[in-house]
Amino acid sequence: MPWLQLILESDAQHAEHYADILSELEASAVTMQDAADQPLYEPPPGATPVWERTHVVALYPAEADIDAVVATLGERLAPEPLPDYRVTPLEDKDWTRAWMDAFEPMRFGERLWIVPSWHQAPDPQGINILLDPGLAFGTGTHPTTRLCLGWLDAHPPTGQTVIDYGCGSGILAIAAALLGAATVHGVDNDPQALLASRDNAERNAVSEQLEVYLPDAFPPIEAELLLANILAGPLVSLAPKLAGHVSAGGHIVLSGILPEQAQEVREAYLPWFEMAEPVEDDGWIRLEGVKR
16 A cells, blocks of 8 residues: 655654654654764664664555644644654555565675575575675675675685674674684674574574674684774774784784774784785775784
């Protein structure tokens, strides 16, 4: 059936409040969308990611009395003013099918692929990671993940011990395992991420190669390769700890860094590593180094 979208202009402070009211006003669905093309980092566990400029979008059947919804919303918000809004029609379509069609297999480097479950692998002889998009803490679409996957494709960790620090969905850990790593250790501060990593590793038949840990439970393991796709602030503060997990002659690969943050992160690792020049992809930086 046809639908109407009620789209409210909001900021981060008010977005959840607007969404709660619209849900109470019998919206069929309420979502939040970026209104200003703002990068959004992974939030701490339990936090809701919201952009500074956010569209709160409520979906209603076409026959709904949108004027009444807006009037009631205004009453509920008083004395705060009603935010700017607009109403747009939404064509009737199979939204599940449309969502699935939006995600195609993606290639990284020469032979590494991310393949959603509803697609055939374009290259059956390639290294195919079975991973569906969703709230899985990273599915390869973000430049920071692409940078790490591209590095792994060019430097397969055959026979190595690998650490994926901030493993999220386990995408980098699984890629390392499929590319020949002997053992992979995934570390994340969110228990949900560890569950996602385990599930995805089982799907890709590498669960025996993967161990996952919360940071406080991670033993003093040394690895020939450590990948950390997190944020610049944690990368700086964790530099001594992460350096201690890399064996002499081993590699460290760091991502989640904006260009203006690259020098600070690089300098934080110089006491232990010979650092290569930064590599950029779509406004994000990858750093890599070799342990002295």
